[in-house]
Amino acid sequence: MAYLYLKQGKNYSQSRPNYPEELFHFIASKTPHHDLVWDAGTGNGQAASSLAKIYKNVIATDTSQKQLELASRLPNVQYKCTSPTMSAEELERDVAKQATVDLVTVGQAIHWFDRPKFYQQVQLVLKKPQGIIAAWCYTTPQVNARVDAVFNKFYFVDSRPYWHPGRNLIYDKYESIEFPFFPVEGAENTGPFEFMTEKLMSLDELLAYAKSGSAYETALEKGVDLMSEDVIEEFRSAWAEDGNNQKVAKFPIYLRIGKVGK
Template sequence: MADLFHKQAEQYSETRPTYPPELFQFIASKTPSHDLAWDVGTGSGQAIKPLSEIYENVIGTDTSMKQLEFAPNIPNVRYHHTPPLMSIEELEETVARESTVDLVTVAQAIHWFDLPKFYEQVRWILKKPNGVIAAWCYTVPEVNDAVDSVFRPFYTIDSAPYWEKARRLVDKKYEIIEFPFEPVEGLDETGPVEFTAERELSFDGYMRYIRSSSAYNTALERGVDLLTEDVIEKFRRAWEEDGRRQKVVKFPVYLRIGKVGICH
């Protein structure tokens, strides 16, 4: 699915939400040690900086070289461009040895993965017992009643034919995603646990966010521009209704978190 994000890589890095510190603090509290984290599908690195402040070393991997070009340069982080599927031998060479990773994170990407094969790699690379996997998604942005009333039909009706089937897992808040791991300490289940991400955007930034979506770009490739002048004007009127040029856009975040047991 890397091709979906090549062309809009810069827009993606500029408009994606910044995940809340509470999310990373919660995840880190569930890993017994903080030596090494692997951020899979790191994209332009939205999760990298907070991880690098908690874990001694972080590895970010992605199948899109274009996305990686916009990831932050941080001393204790290394990036690798990887194929969609890696063998265990390639995983050991590129990422880490067996049972050496404290945490595997996947931010807004696991719904694209071949899950059985990915989970096999996760079980192999995580420390045993109690190595942690944390995967989260964010759903549609929330601005205010005026803007959201324009966005809802745009998302559920206009954009609907152009979303990949995997998007349904995001719409369902990862509740129905396969996640065969044990609950971490303090939880009875693997989630989803809810957080809220935020990003301050101007109207132009909000439009760039919409244009960075895979559905919008898929529609363009089929000769359809979902943001016609009429649609943009509807968004603009709604955006300007409260007189504020900059707005805090909220993104509900849903986390699935689990651990490997000693038997793995």
């Protein structure tokens, strides 16, 4: 799916919300060691930057070189552009040797993956039996009733015919995604566990966020501009109703977390 983000990579980087530190501290509390993380589908390196504060080394991979070029450079993070069909040999060469990784993370990306193959790769690189995999998604922004009504119509009605099937897994809050791992210590299941993040946004930033999705790009490829002047006017009218130029948008986050052995 990386090709869908080539044209709107900058929009995607600037408009998406940050992940809360509570998310990473919760994940880190479940990993006995904090030596090496593989952040798969890292995009612009957002999660990798937070992980680098807790773990000694982070290997951050993505299939989009353009996304990687937007990532912040840190001394303990290695960014690598990998093939969507990465072989076992490439995995060992470009990511990590077998049973050497403490944690595999996937932020807002596992719904695009060939998951059976990816899970095989996870089983290979994670330490046994304590290696952890954590995958999360965030859903649509919550601003206020008026703005949310316009955004939800754009997202769930206008955009939905152009969704990739993986998008339905986000809509389902990752509840139905296949996740063949064992619960971590202190948990009865693998989730989803809910977190919340916030982002102060202007109308232009909300519109950029709406246009950064893969469904928008897919519609454009089919000759349909979902963000017509009429739609923009709907957003503008809803946004102006309370008189605030900037508003706090809340994004619910849903985490699946598990380990490779009991």
